[in-house]
Amino acid sequence: EFDRVLFDFNKYLCLDMFVEYFDEDFIKFMTVKLENHGIIKEFFEVNILLFIFAELSSKQICSILRRLNSNNESFDSFGPYLVYNGEEILFVFKWMEFDKWNNEEMLWIDFLLSIGCNVEIFAFNQPNTILSRFINKFKENTIKLELFDFEDEVLDDQEFPKFKKVDKFTIDDFNQLKDEMEILSQEDNENLLIKVNGKEVNFEDIYDVFLCTLEKEENCLSKDYCCNYENFKSTDFPCRYVMEEFNCAFTSKDNFGQITDEGIWEFNKDALENKFYELVKTMRICPFFDYMENKKALTKNSRNVNPKTYRKWCFIDEDGHFWYFFRKMWFNEEANIKFPGFSKMVGVKKTDYELRSKAVAIIDENIDKIKKGKIIEFKSTQKSLFDF
Template identity: 25%
Template sequence: MITEKFIQAERVNTLNGKAKYVLDAKELFVEQLAQKIYEKEGFMSLWSENDYWWTIFSLLFWDVIFAKIDGAWTPEFGEFPSQYQDIPQDFFSDKFYETRKSLFDNKIKELSHSDIKQRLENSYKENFQRPCRPIENWHKFSIEELLVAVEKIENDRLLKIMERLAKDFNNNRAGMPDLFVYSENDCFFAEVKGEKDKISKRQILWHSFLSDELDFKVEIFMVNKNEKQSNAKTKSKQVKISFGKSTSKKREEAIAFIKKQPTFKQFRGNGDDIYSATFDVCDIENLYAVLDCTSGWKSQKIEVDGETLKSTNLRDSLYCFRQKEKEKKSMDYCLTNEWDGKKNKFQCRNFYFRELENDFWDNYGYVNTQKEEWIFDKKAIQKEVEKQINRLSLCPLFNEEQILSLVQNIPETINPKTNNKWGFIDNNRNIWFWKNQKWHSQWSDDSFPGVSMMIGVKKLEKNDIQYSSSYKISTSKNVDELADESVDIGKKDWYKTWWGILLIIFSIIILFKIL
């Protein structure tokens, strides 16, 4: 449940730019103001923000985070963790969780059957002051403060918070509410906002996760704002449904149901009684109840912003949102694919555009064989995107801006010979990439058949290159490293350059002085 709290307080501008507010003759930051007001209401609170939860996560999963996995640490640098490697090398990548998924799964099961309070205390004593990047300041939270969340939150809910951090620490490390508020028998989260503050996208995702999936109360504490200025609630469309005469057996049921709605209206039209009500699309089950009762009726009419829609179009637009609500999932549901649970770049699992999703373009453009480049058909791409946006526009969680930003980043052309992060797709769906002034094939040793046999382009992945028998590479290299390699094999070695020669001479002079 997400609630809102509106407070008025005198604002005092300070020299460092961060505003303060007056309460009981004291000047307080906005978070401190909220803490004092909650204290007056009988609650205690921690100004936790993000690093409080980073610390708990690091302590409970220390051995998983610092597991000595190949590629995650450098043995030559000594201990792990240490001041030279205080974090796994893949910590901020998708591979961090993927590589350790089994370890995280096992640790979560272990902790769910353990005394987490004791585990946290032990880890704190064993690891205090050891280098660990997520714990920026070991003195910011005492062990007593860290134990508050463990004592107030049930194990399964606490571990769900930890799991969300583990799955995508790079994106999920930010956005946690400012305060953790608690009393003897209750606890909730509070997001504190001053006059000019807005709720970020990452905060919205955390609020959704905590409220929708874990059933926490998340209170948006707003200072010197009113309801019109709030951006805490999801903005959604209003759908007007009306119906008249019908021979359906469900007609009386439909009339009885729609009369219970607060927006119910009845009027005469074309000689018949017309019954109507307006629904917020977030009121999804009541909306579907009317749709189901009046399904197939000739007199059924659906309007959104004055535009008449078919029932099938409305259902298609809201199907995914309804599934999310039924399963009581957070907005993370929208960000992942239904078939594999991985993140999708559209932030919508119901948006389909294969070429854009996979960076595999054998459509919406053509290969210019003379210039040896792929030319995008921007008009066709825009038309398809607009079609998809119109289809999903009624979903209150649909992020149109995310889709449009992806389209804007599509270049006019791609030449795989000069942009070696891309390769050609030939008529047999084989991938060809340009390295060391030569075309190499993904699977075949055959010579390059010519640009006239190319039908598209694909953004290269590690697998596209590492299996090439004509271009042997180390599987430990990533695609970005390969893409940054110079294609000029005639480039001189460093010691043959003028600055290399000067460096050698300088080193010899220093050596003679030492001797």
């Protein structure tokens, strides 16, 4: 209903946006071209608009416009053509010989396919290896699921119970995966050993990953769902589930790194990789998980961190408070500006900008007193990390 209202009352705004984002490529509906298909009607801009609305559904139009608005992007960076071949509307992309497409282009194509648009790609002199990798980006992963159960009889001298294989099958269709997971969720898995692609996994863990995948599929979402949070805020990983796992606190207590005397957090890359490999075992249940892309993102996000110059991160002290550096001063989430020193810092985490903004607002309200040195600490009911 919302799409219909948006569609009916904003037709001409839609036209303006199409012209803005497609620029001259939008006017591919030229009379000369259309005459090749026996269409001799002169097409002005409004005629073009009405023609598009006749060929594309209101849901498709609104989805495209929403993505353009929310993502603050245009098609200009990789130049698609909106064309008519005599039978249908097509989005045509040219992939020139020396061009290198990044994730943005692939997400746009996946998005257009997910809303039922027709897409054609003309690749000029691209090697077969590159074309194969590109095509694989739009394929679902094949999943080998193996189930084992306890042997009927366990001998007294056996140190560990033996398992017998119950089933082994390959899943290359999401509906099949959905059926199997629903069956497993209704059964008692206490005596069941589960392997995904040869790796032993816990059912609760793979079921959490499955629910994430299920939300994407049941809502017919594109891979934007995987790569972005709300309002198309990009994640640091091409998988929101992995992002959430690596968006937690990293502390020296958990051996994820240490802080130098200069205030630099040095990651223990081995510990991070071990965490990633353990997570990958369960992520394999997702047909859309891209191991290599997430591995690259891990490498990129495991560089040493200096929260003083890299505001995306903040320190955690031994009492669980978060310390930010802004406007040439340190302060925590309670607006306390008495920094205890690097020796009291035990870890780092990604900055919660909403929490930081609240602290900044408190400091701004009391800036005069702070300048006079009358306030260095504020009372707050805000709970710290270790209060939970």
